[in-house]
Amino acid sequence: MPENSSPAYAKQPVGKPRIPVVFWLLLTISVSLVIGTVLLSNDMKHLRTIDRYFRFGLFSYEVKPPPPKALPRPTPSASVRLPLHATEPPTAQTASAFLRTWRVSGAAMCAALRDAGIQTSEWAAASFNANTFECYFEHSGKREKDQLPSSIFVIVRGDAAGTISNMRVKIVNPQTDQNGQLDPNILRIFEIMLNQPQWLDFHEALNAIKNLRDIKEDGFGASITFSREVLNPDRYNFTLSLDAAPGPQTRTRNYFSDRTWLPSPEPTVETDPAQPAPPSAQ
Incomplete structure (x- = not known):
């Protein structure tokens, strides 16, 4: 144990x-x-x-407000390239090809005549009618033997707004050259009247007037007449006017009225200083 x-x-x-x-x-x-x-x-x-x-x-x-959100970047504006004809001023030759209208006022026409040496009066109300405006030029030559005295009468009429209604010329016993063509001093009146409205389709009128031949041309409501009086062969009458336009032309003219669009500048015709001046009022 x-x-x-x-x-x-x-x-x-x-x-x-x-x-x-x-x-x-x-x-x-x-x-x-x-x-x-x-x-x-x-x-x-x-x-x-x-x-x-x-x-x-x-x-x-401390309660802090949330930080402001970053603003989105502005979207760059899109660039648009306009065709050249959209910004160019209207061309009188093109416009007169489809729409007949006075592209010059009565006052401007009278001023163009004065610039060419044709001493018309100022564009003002007519003595017989306050609603009618006009300017005119009158010149009378000396009587030679048994012939009528040479004379020229020019008148442009319209309304207070400056719209022309008609233009008239009366020549009596006009001076001509050895070829029977109208004196350049007198022909200058018709050149101004035909060129200022820019109705270039009436290309035969001036040549006929130069040779003292009767002519009548109509187009797009405009009428040009140059004729010798039947009973007085030494007297010639010229008229340039716009007839009453039909419905389609009236609507087109109203659409392109200055009340809707900015007025286009009045066309001007340069005068040739080398040409002799026409007879002036005595």
């Missing part, structure tokens, strides 16, 4: 080693210091995040 066989010396089972309380205390303090350092660092950014998330109410926050 072994020695010390009493119960007091019996073998006890081996247990797990116990961790001292001091260790746990030190561990807790260390972890707390680390957590506190993390939470308090960077101006307590992480602590504020936790406070906002769990809504502890540890801090008061």
